[in-house]
Amino acid sequence: MKNESTFIDVPAESSSAMKGKAPLIGVAKDHTTSGSGGYNRGLSIFDFLLRLAAIVAASVAAGTMFTSDETLPFFTQFLQFEAGYDDLPTFQFFVIAMSMVAGYIVLSLPISVVTIVRPLAAAPRLLLLVLDTAIMGLTMAAASSAAAISYVAHNGNQNTNWLPICQQFGDFCQKTSGAVVSSFVAVVFFMILVVLSGVALKRH
Amino acid sequence: MKSGQAEIAETSKGIQKRGLMSRKIAIFEFILRIIAFFNTISSAILMATTNETLPFFTQFIRFHADYNDLPALTFFVVANAVVSGYLILTLPLAFVHIVKKKTENSRILLIILDVAMVGLLASGAASAAAIVYLAHKGNNNTNWFPVCQQFNSFCERISGSLIGSFIAVALLIFLIILSAIALSRRH
Numbered sequence: 528m529k530n531e532s533t534f535i536d537v538p539a540e541s542s543s544a545m546k547g548k549a550p551l552i553g554v555a556k557d558h559t560t561s562g563s564g565g566y567n568r569g570l571s572i573f574d575f576l577l578r579l580a581a582i583v584a585a586s587v588a589a590g591t592m593f594t595s596d597e598t599l600p601f602f603t604q605f606l607q608f609e610a611g612y613d614d615l616p617t618f619q620f621f622v623i624a625m626s627m628v629a630g631y632i633v634l635s636l637p638i639s640v641v642t643i644v645r646p647l648a649a650a651p652r653l654l655l656l657v658l659d660t661a662i663m664g665l666t667m668a669a670a671s672s673a674a675a676i677s678y679v680a681h682n683g684n685q686n687t688n689w690l691p692i693c694q695q696f697g698d699f700c701q702k703t704s705g706a707v708v709s710s711f712v713a714v715v716f717f718m719i720l721v722v723l724s725g726v727a728l729k730r731h
Numbered sequence: 732m733k734s735g736q737a738e739i740a741e742t743s744k745g746i747q748k749r750g751l752m753s754r755k756i757a758i759f760e761f762i763l764r765i766i767a768f769f770n771t772i773s774s775a776i777l778m779a780t781t782n783e784t785l786p787f788f789t790q791f792i793r794f795h796a797d798y799n800d801l802p803a804l805t806f807f808v809v810a811n812a813v814v815s816g817y818l819i820l821t822l823p824l825a826f827v828h829i830v831k832k833k834t835e836n837s838r839i840l841l842i843i844l845d846v847a848m849v850g851l852l853a854s855g856a857a858s859a860a861a862i863v864y865l866a867h868k869g870n871n872n873t874n875w876f877p878v879c880q881q882f883n884s885f886c887e888r889i890s891g892s893l894i895g896s897f898i899a900v901a902l903l904i905f906l907i908i909l910s911a912i913a914l915s916r917r918h
Contacts, residue, residue, distance in 0.1 A: 667853040668853055
């Protein structure tokens with residue numbers, strides 16, 4: 528009859544550890560509560576809020592340009608008395624690109640939520656960084672091409688005999704300039720988002 | 732114990748492989764930077780040396796075309812020159828990334844500067860593209876005349892110099908992604 532109070536029961540696990548399970552080279556990180564995870568989670572929350580702001584900026588830009596039609600009350604012989612965004616192909620590109628950008632940010636909100644829930648995972652952050660960089664290039668292209676056309680519309684060009692149409696179409700020019708400014712704000716948001724993802728990746 | 736030692740040996744080989752992969756990424760980045768530098772500098776020079784004077788005289792249109800005549804093209808030349816200077820200045824930093832092991836902070840700095848330069852370059856390229864499109868096609872609704880119908884070689888040159896700049900934008904975006912991948916591989 529064994530007296531169990533005097534014998535120490537060796538658990539089976541230690542014998543299998545002696546047989547050579549993988550020894551720990553580094554310390555396994557706790558993915559939810561370590562200090563680095565808290566810092567990354569804060570960066571992810573800021574990232575999410577910036578995305579909400581960028582949705583507003585992009586959709587304001589697209590909407591303002593889309594509704595910038597103006598019809599002059601009088602008749603002139605040489606110029607059209609109606610102006611809209613579809614008279615200039617660059618502004619058409621602007622509206623389409625900013626709508627796509629706004630749609631993309633809405634679709635990237637779930638991935639941003641994933642980086643909040645799992646702050647130390649690298650794959651969603653890397654995916655967000657890649658997509659954000661590409662979309663930032665598209666937004667910058669749309670914003671600056673519309674800005675160049677707005678500049679010509681405001682100031683004209685003497686060397687090429689391009690007349691400044693803003694002298695007739697004041698409201699149209701104001702609205703398109705406002706849309707361009709809003710899209711540049713969206714570009715700045717995207718730049719900050721890319722840098723945020725980079726900094727968060729460093730601490731993973 | 733033997734299998735435990737074998738697994739220790741395997742893991743250290745894994746760390747060596749990781750170091751080799753980081754070095755390959757750094758070398759690839761260095762080469763891409765050089766290619767992007769050549770693209771931007773050639774775009775800037777090609778645009779800056781456009782100059783066409785028509786042999787005949789017309790009453791309504793100037794008979795001399797220059798990149799200075801259009802502010803968007805001037806901005807394009809300046810942006811390309813600035814980005815090519817930036818790429819040359821960061822070539823030593825990219826070289827250091829090949830050699831050094833612990834490069835995280837300098838990679839963050841490089842990502843921040845690369846993002847700013849992508850913004851500048853894309854802005855210059857896109858605004859110049861919009862103006863070149865206008866010069867080619869004109870616009871009926873605003874009575875803007877397509878100047879390319881008079882200035883053929885001027886238009887060809889400014890269209891060609893856009894290509895190098897767009898390639899450099901794509902390369903810079905790829906460089907940002909590579910830096911991020913190299914950052915995320917560290918443990």
